[in-house]
Amino acid sequence: MPKGKVRIGIAGLGRLGKRHAANLASLPNVRLAAACSLVDEELEWARSELALEALYTSYEEMVASGQIDAAFIVSSSAVHAKQSILALEKGLHVFCEKPIGVNVEECRAVERAVESRPGLVYLPGFVRxxxxxxxxxxxxxxxxxxxxxxxxxxxxxxxxxxxxxxxxxxxxxxxxxxxxxxxxxxxxxxxxxxxxxxxxxxxxxxxxxxxxxxxxxxxxxxxxxxxxxxxxxxxxxxxxxxxxxxxxxxxxxxxxxxxxxxxxxxxxxxxxxxxxxxxxxxxxxxxxxEGFMAEAREFVDCVLCGRKPIVTARDGTAxxxxxxxxxxxxxxxxxxxx
Ligand SMILES: NC(=O)c1ccc[n+]([C@@H]2O[C@H](COP(=O)([O-])OP(=O)(O)OC[C@H]3O[C@@H](n4cnc5c(N)ncnc54)[C@H](O)[C@@H]3O)[C@@H](O)[C@H]2O)c1
Missing domain, CATH: 3.30.360.10 (Dihydrodipicolinate Reductase; domain 2)
Structure with a gap:
């Protein structure tokens, strides 16, 4: 990881993803390094508004690119668990919007992936x-x-x-x-x-x-x-x-x-x-x-300081x-x- 900056790849640039992307791009200790969406116009938005060049239509390619230290998942809820587990397996820190999975089995699988990688930060997005x-x-x-x-x-x-x-x-x-x-x-x-x-x-x-x-x-x-x-x-x-x-x-x-x-x-x-x-x-x-901004700051701070977030995968499952x-x-x- 570059000293003092977390390289983040965001998955999902829809209604909320665009907001998260703009927030991340504004943080001094973040380099928004890549983005992924299934929608071409959203990727074009990231290119023109955030000057992002590493743009993907495949999440799998983004997390395997070696360009990022963390995945910030704001994609459709149905793919949250699968995308979180894949990123953790690639050794990436993960922020994942709620819900962390759309059924309990998925959530438990995320919990197991988080537990098996204690050196990685996992933060579920309970913004309130x-x-x-x-x-x-x-x-x-x-x-x-x-x-x-x-x-x-x-x-x-x-x-x-x-x-x-x-x-x-x-x-x-x-x-x-x-x-x-x-x-x-x-x-x-x-x-x-x-x-x-x-x-x-x-x-x-x-x-x-x-x-x-x-x-x-x-x-x-x-x-x-x-x-x-x-x-x-x-x-x-x-x-x-x-x-x-x-x-x-x-x-x-x-x-x-x-x-x-x-x-x-x-x-x-x-x-x-x-x-x-x-x-x-x-x-x-x-x-x-303000909560969305504070949540992004907490994620980055946890990654940089090696601290565990106040919200856990267990909270997501429960x-x-x-x-x-x-x-x-x-x-x-x-x-x-x-
Ligand atoms: N915390 C909150 O208050 C809050 C509020 C709104 C939405 N959300 C959550 O944020 C997530 C996104 O919501 P939204 O309203 O922005 O949805 P949206 O439908 O506007 O956007 C979904 C985005 O996910 C991308 N996507 C979907 N499947 C993908 C895949 N397989 N690989 C890569 N990208 C993929 C789409 O291309 C799109 O960019 C949802 O899980 C939702 O529950 C949370």
Whole structure:
């Protein structure tokens, strides 16, 4: 590895991959050395916007090129596990977007590959853990600010205008629970320090019947019971009109923390004849831009310092296990043990 700079190859230059690529290119201790996509226009974007020359349509060729020290995987969820394992086998550090695999077997295979290469860094992309407000809330919980936490209520809510994109995304994303609710699952495990024992999910295609046609839903809600009896209420909506309304509440024996309850774009409030209102963030990227940057910095820092990241492959597997149980519970309309 060149002293002080990590050479990174990014896989996937889609909706999120372009953002990650631009973030990585801006970091002083990174050389964005290669990129890979199945889409020619995206590779052209990397050439013109980031002056990248090592461009691949084959991930296998990119990781075998000898040009990179780390793979930054932002490709479709369906190929995450396969691509992570291949990179680790080639001796590369890996950042992988959530979910780390679209079934539990895949996730366990990733875990085994990570365990067998203890000198390599593996970081699953649970971006909310790197968001300043969520990170601050976790510090408060750890310091005992709300006593013993026993209840998490967490939601992921997207604007209705993205529903048409989401319908097309379902076949490779793993569906609403694995693609969206997985963030809330990870937060609930993180804040409660406990593992989910059973779940009961329900939902439907209340606004867009197209989701039902692909065995998915546009709105869901689920109850999760943890091994010690702690609880979580996890919900998702793809049909909001006010903004990307992702927020979380953590209740403990001495108080409650509310994180991002109003998805405000900034601190401006408009008071006029129509009343009082704030503009909202539009999408996940606008809400979590700082988190995505912090996550990239954490990955690079871990590689350069030989440090283990705060999120592990085990966290990735556990979240996928619960995501699967939620999907199963939704399908069977009954309580499912994890
Ligand atoms: N952390 C978050 O909040 C968050 C938000 C959005 C997306 N994501 C995750 O990021 C990933 C990408 O999402 P997106 O919205 O950018 O998707 P997208 O469909 O816009 O882009 C997918 C990209 O993957 C590439 N790709 C697919 N298969 C490939 C292969 N075999 N080899 C090389 N490249 C391949 C495509 O060429 C494309 O560039 C998904 O796994 C998604 O779950 C995470």
């Amino acid at each position: 853990r790197f968001d300043p407000s969520f990170a601050y809330a976790k510090r408060l919980v750890d310091e005992g600010a709300i006593g013993t936490p026993f209840l998490v209520r967490s939601q992921t809510v997207d604007l209705d205008e993205y529903a048409a994109f989401q319908v097309k995304f379902v076949p490779t994303s793993g569906g609403i629970f694995l693609d969206m609710n997985i963030h809330d699952i990870d937060l609930a495990r993180w804040f409660l320090g406990d593992e989910v024992e059973s779940v009961h999910a329900m939902g439907g295609s209340f606004v867009h019947p197209e989701f039902e046609a692909v065995h998915d839903a546009d709105n869901t809600v689920a109850l999760a019971r943890f091994r010690t009896g702690k609880m979580a209420v996890l919900s998702v909506s793809r049909t909001a009109f006010h903004g990307h309304d992702t927020h979380t509440e953590v209740t403990g024996s001495k108080g409650t923390l509310k994180i991002g309850i109003t998805p405000a774009k900034n601190r401006v409030e408009l008071f006029d004849a129509a009343g009082a209102r704030v503009e909202c963030v539009k999408d996940f990227y606008e809400r979590f831009a 979240a996928t296990e619960v995501g699967f149980a939620l999907a199963e519970s939704f399908r069977l309309q009954s309580i499912v043990r994890v």
